[in-house]
Amino acid sequence: MANFDLNKLTQKIQQGVWPIIITLAHLILGVTLVYLNPRSNLAFLLMISSFLSLYALKTPVLFKLVTGALLALVIIPVIGVRNIFYLEVIFQISVFSALALGLNIVVGFAGLLDLGYVAFYAVGAYLWAFFGSQQYYVLHFAPGTQPSNLPFLLPSDMFYLFIFLAIIAAALTGILLGTPVLRLRGDYLAIVTLGFGEVIRVLANNLDKPLNFTNGPQGITPIQKPPMPPAFVDIFNSVFGRFVGHTASVADMYNVMFYIYALVVIIIIIVVTRRLNDSKIGRAWTAIREDETAAIAMGIPLVKMKLAAFATGASFAGVMGVLLAGSRTFVSPESFSFMQSIGVLTMVILGGSGSIPGVILGAATVTILNLQILQGLSLYLSQLRQSDAVIPIINFAWKNLSNQLDPAKYQRLLFGLILILMMIFRPEGLIPAKRQKRELASDKVEVKG
């Protein structure tokens, strides 16, 4: 009975003006709460989740676009500058969304499991890190011994050129790696890409001799940011200053700028993937993913199509790498570990491989879990540790809890659990791709012996 009512309710809220009202109410409530309580994580979650109701409820496309743009381009920067931590969360969500969307092309569309995806991210990051810093003049110095007053190799506005160079460099790396290994079966490919990711990390760690290309484990710093027109800060301050509550500094505006760049990349990736997915190439990818033998029999050039997927995914990672190097002004091999690759894979799997909204939802969920929930738990535990509280029944004093139990450090546990649970209970992801949903539903009938 309750179920029936629920159905009726869902039908009702999808009709007439209800969707618009609910979406706006969600949005306004979220924004107001965040505005009033700038430190509340719950309010922030409520605000961010209004993207979900914007996506799920049936409203006119124009309404969706305008509200989405308003939220992403005006409200979030203002709120972000007000509390810089939110901007960091949002920036990370957008960076990981872009990475996950790139990996989604490889895993979700072409069905190739790439376990070394951040290697391409590293290629982009180290490309700008080398040319956008003083590293060229440090070539003959061991790490830590370079003189302090070195010039930069290139002017900072070359950043934009290197975004395009990174596309080429990462795609080339993808093709170079892909050509020999893409003939392999899927599970071998997974291990080889994993190995390749490790190779890139070990190279970044050790290419400080004989010539110092990467500065070893210490990483390269400082890397230049692209120049920012000073008018940008002034305009932002004069228009939004009274909402923000304090004057935005150049550093704040850099964060906003990189967030917007990441958004632009995401939009480009979405457009490209949608166009590709509906094209001949996209259909070829689907065919390869579903049945390689049948795809070959249909005359699909297997290796060429796989290479296309690999290179497209890689090039987006390369772009994000340049953005990362520019925004952080620092790169080190640690940012490109195997765990990062698995993190991005977890986002794709959680959201639904092959599904663009799903992947973005996955990236947002995992990033928020990582940055807010796990760290919030850590904070809470450390407060408990300092208090005199005792767990009642077993009489355990929180003070005695080991310092090592720091939930923020247990990302692997989180990623692992998400991967296992999703594979067992919902392999198609939170928001399944439309095509995939049909297939997985019909697959449940035939069980292989």
Added chain:
Amino acid sequence: MKRLFSSINIRELLRPIGQLAIFSLGSAVILSAIVLLLALIMDKTAVGLGVLARFHVSLFTYTLVNLPQVLIDGLTIGFVYAAIALGYTMVYGVLEFINFAHSEIFAVGAFVGVEILIFLDGLGILSAVPNWAAFLILIGAILAGMLASGLLAVAVERVAYRPLRGASSRLVPLISAIGVSFFLQDAIRMTESLTTGQFNRIFPTFGNFDDRLKFGELPMGANMITLGVSIKSIIVIIAAVLMLVGLNYLVNATKIGKAIRAVAQDRTTANLMGINVNYIISFTFLVGGLLGGAAGVLYALKFTRIDPFVGFFPGLKAFTAAVLGGIGNITGALLGGIVLGMLETFAGSYLGVFTIGAAGTEYKDIFAFGILILVLIFRPQGLMGENVSQKA
């Protein structure tokens, strides 16, 4: 008594020992020849001159004098890889599935063994024991590690792989296995750090495992290089050989081994022939886990320090070894492990000298991947594998 002996298939007992001897000797001879040839060629170049200036011997002599030690080290680590590789290869043979979590099963074995030894050490037992008792305690620790890993492997199969066996894509169980691997890494870390506040463990020193048997000395310029092998290396080699022989016997000369081979060949038909497929698959995981756990304790004995992520590189290399030998093929895993261990030790010892310090031991870990990629390009079925086509 006579019946008992006649029921043991002597041939299956001797065959793997012969294979091991041939593989070890063969790879040792081939690799030594290559390295010595390289040394001869480079003797007169800058490389040779550099060695001459540093050690006052020619590059050829330097290479030759270091060779025996390199061979022994390579063999030891090669047998460890072979023991881990068997776990991958058995599961792959039966399920066509890369058990990505095998490296963590190996790590759990190492931790259980070491924790038991640390516990005994804390009681003050270990420091006082005579050498023969130390051996017995070590064997007990190895057995405990094996048991823990074996049971864990069976549990992991039951929870995370069996529900996915009918999945539409081969990637589904693989992703689940990656999840298990990550989950276990942090689970180990959590248990270890909650009990003592840190997650590294050191293999306690006891018995005479660290002593070295000295064979003699070789002159190198003014210095003498001592040739020797530590007792623990001998233990590792003997234990690995025993395990390999045991596994070979189990698979090739017992009834349950026949069932395993049947399931590997054709699961549906094996089921029709009255074999309980689920039981056999669980048993395969158990055996793989037992071997992995033993390898874990042996690894801890050899390298002393372990952490929750200790399984990652040995696991990957063992997988490489399995692929190199021909995955799904037990003999191939032995060959692959030995060859890979040798290659890696050779690279670790000589790369630095041959490249004048530009690339050294730090590239040892990625050397295996280079080999993996080369094998997969030129001989994807591996050294010993027949042309295994994908099962329908």
